Amino acid sequence: MTAPSHMRTPMRRVRGLGAAHSGTGHFWHQRVTSVAGIPLTIALLIVVVALVGRSHATVGQTLGSPLVAIVMLLFIINTAYHMWIGMQEIILDYVHDDKWKLLSLMANTFYVVIVAFASCFAILKMSFGV
């Protein structure tokens, strides 16, 4: 016996994970990356303030030293994912036209991947000194 359609509850939609088909995954990931972002942002500020006005050689050496490089890489990767989710949320809120929505969602991904990859590559280059 099947339930009449008016007895269907919102649970049915929850099990189907909603219109995005991915449930609350991004909501949770945004929380996780925001918590991780607090110490990483403080670390970034300390690194930047300590390197302001220093010579190029000192800056390269410091950014390439293992501890600073690891912290900077974590900052870049964590921030990249956080801002990718955030910009996607902004796009989904304000861009309603399907064509522009798809294009801006794609542009968001391209921008974040390029910026993150370029930043990480620069840090790794300074670390390995090639």
Add this chain to the structure above:
Amino acid sequence: MAELDAGSAHRDRPLSPHLQIYRPMLTMMMSIVHRITGAALYFGMLLIAWWLIAAASGPNAYANVEWFMGTLIGKLVLFGYTWALLHHMLGGIRHLIWDTIHGLGPADRELLTLATLIGSISLTVIIWVVGYLAVGGPR
């Protein structure tokens, strides 16, 4: 279940009030500022990328970054970036507190929101004073 009569679904109904109806309140202003600072930081990430790539490229490329950051516009952008970063971070902490269902009362939420604003401005000034006068600056 009560049946809807066919006409009522399309009848003009009162719309819920939107932004222009509400008196601006600190919590709602800071809500939109959180999103604006987030979007600004999204593009501000280019500054960090430029800084890192220039440092990895060599002295000439790094000199260009230093030159830009030394101009008035560069300093303003960097100052704005510092504030946006701190404001978004403190606003994020406020949202994390709210996620635990704490601090949502009428007095608490206003206090938390005011604290993030005062905190971000004070911390920005402190970091620049420390960075410019005590630790960094031209040397």
